[in-house]
Amino acid sequence: MYDGDDEVINKVIAEYPDYKGEKLFWSLKNQEAPFYVKNIEKQQSVSVITYIYKGEEDSFSIPFIDDASVQNAIISAVVASKLGLSAEDIDKRMTQLEPVAMRLEVKVGQHGCTLINDSYNSDINSLDIALDFMNRRPDHRGRRHTLILSDIYQSGQAPEALYKEVSDLARKRGVVKFIGIGPELCKQHDVIQISEKFFFPNVEEFIASEVFASLRDEVILLKGARQFGFDQLTELLVQKVHETTL
Template identity: 30%
Template sequence: MDFEEPLWTSAELLATCGGVGAQPWYADGVHTDSREVMPGDMFIALNGAKLNGHDYVADAFSRGAVAALVSEDIAVAEASALRLVHVNDTLEALRRMAAHARNRAPARVVGVTGSAGKTSVVQALRQALGRTEATHASMKSFNNYIGVPLSLARMPRHSRFGVFELGMNMPGEIAHSARLIAPDVAVVTAVGAAHAAGFEKLSDIARAKAEIFDGLKPDGLAILGMDHDWAETLRAEAKSCGRDYMTVSVTGNADVRPLRMTEHGTCSCLTADIAGTTITYKVGQPGREWVLNSLLVLAAVKAVGGDLGHAALALSRLQAEPGRGRIHALQMGRAGCTLIDDSYNANPLSMTAALRRLSLATTKGVGRRIAVLSDMKELGERSEEIHQKLARDLERFNVDKLIALGPCMTKVGRRAGVNTEYWELDKFTARNLAELLRDGDAIMVKGANSAGLASLVRELLDIADREMADDSADGMLGVRHAL
């Protein structure tokens, strides 16, 4: 951030939030987690169900915070010397900061929601739009009632584009966030059974995703991914809100669709019709879900007036985020393998996409396609029924072996007739997997966040690094790198 353009000043914050604070300051960043504070940042003390941010104000200042937004007295020595801004409610103050940041920046804003692919689309849009203009986007999965306003409050005043992810656990949550970000373009990637436990019917999930249309600007555009069972519900919701919409599909007729497409193990190449503009490009990640993501990205870029050519170049160089399909080449002794890290959460749509991606992975010789899957969560009373539908995917995507880290996935594998082993996830799992692998294998790891599969992937990569070091010491060449 340039010195002349701080993210927030004390005067601007006081005017926005109606707070009380005597000492002037300016800040280049905003955080609600004191561990992430860097010198020059501002800290917001939020009261959570388990933690009270006010207990960490001193820690934030020790890390270089220039100011803190608080609603309680701070019980530390020399508190009067700290740059504190007192408000009645720090969460409400954060929301006011978000609304102010949205209004002060001359940014065209894209909101993205959906049961699968939303984080990938957000990050791809950040790269696509950021090649030519100052672009701000949600980081990680900051998509809830705290993450959305925090992401908005971090938007620099000179931003030309803003891209924000909107998630939900219950009805009404997306509408609340959508009205805050006031998008010019609202993207719904897909609708599936994610968070089904919070809804009586699956059609209610589609309507909850459609709440993003509530926040659209009057001249805004809805972009609808159509490759799912609830596409017509989304279309009907957009019409009922009086919103213009653009449809996107990989397999059917739509405003945005492939004209020709070739899928490879490491990428996809296609010529597509982007609402009247024909463009040929490469997607630097494999899998049909990434083809859909790319079409949604190009549709949104066109809708906000971005540069389609530069966006296509960005898509050709995409690297998946950790846990979201990132591919690693592993050398385990003499066994060269492919690892697909899809460990960040799972729902029926994303699980099918991950298995399809595994089917595209190249195997060599006697190499196998191995899926390491934990049970999906938050599916409610229909959990077993929803899991069982994956049996067909295991069959049609030619999974040779399933390591099931849960009883539901064990039943799925056995129903599909796939060679299935039920394992408990423990400290030996990564080592056992490493010993199981043979030259030419492709292995994919996916499951609910609560299963902790990200740590399993890290342990596998650490084992590969150690073996590389040991082999190098013995005069052998070992390799592990992300593709």
């Protein structure tokens, strides 16, 4: 079972023409797919997914609108359909889904900032999920969005292609200020097509900079590989709450 719209997966599968097992895949583009996702309608807090399976058109709703939840729901629906659950049962159970605790931490920052902390790993897929989360999160104060990102390791992509994809994702998700930390990002600074951008070889030099001192009234996504020590940034940027015992 796989995503029929993923070019890499399709390329790998094509390398094994003698495979005799069933190929169950879903697609938003290929109407001939075993599980064709005809439409995804995102409302205020609900997504309605319309699909065609075995020639029958049905739909289900989930109480989420983020891309990761929609993708997970589609995968679950494919499995459930294959196992014989009816479209009615799938819809009934999907509407009962409840949010699970995410690794994304939202904290009140200093100087009018809000911090979204995802500084536990750094890869292109989780970056897109975190950017989508930041972009969809309501902010009635209209603050600008800032991404602080470390080098991404073990992506399997050439650095220039990787960071061009990072740049495209960030722009698509409304990032207007980019702060890159790490030697590779410093080398690829021209690839990042965001007008307000800054680069530092390590966290320590960023903390000592005027760029760090000038962070004000921003929604900041912290996304870094563990070895870059982004916990230092979180500690310095989060608003301290002091308690006094009398």
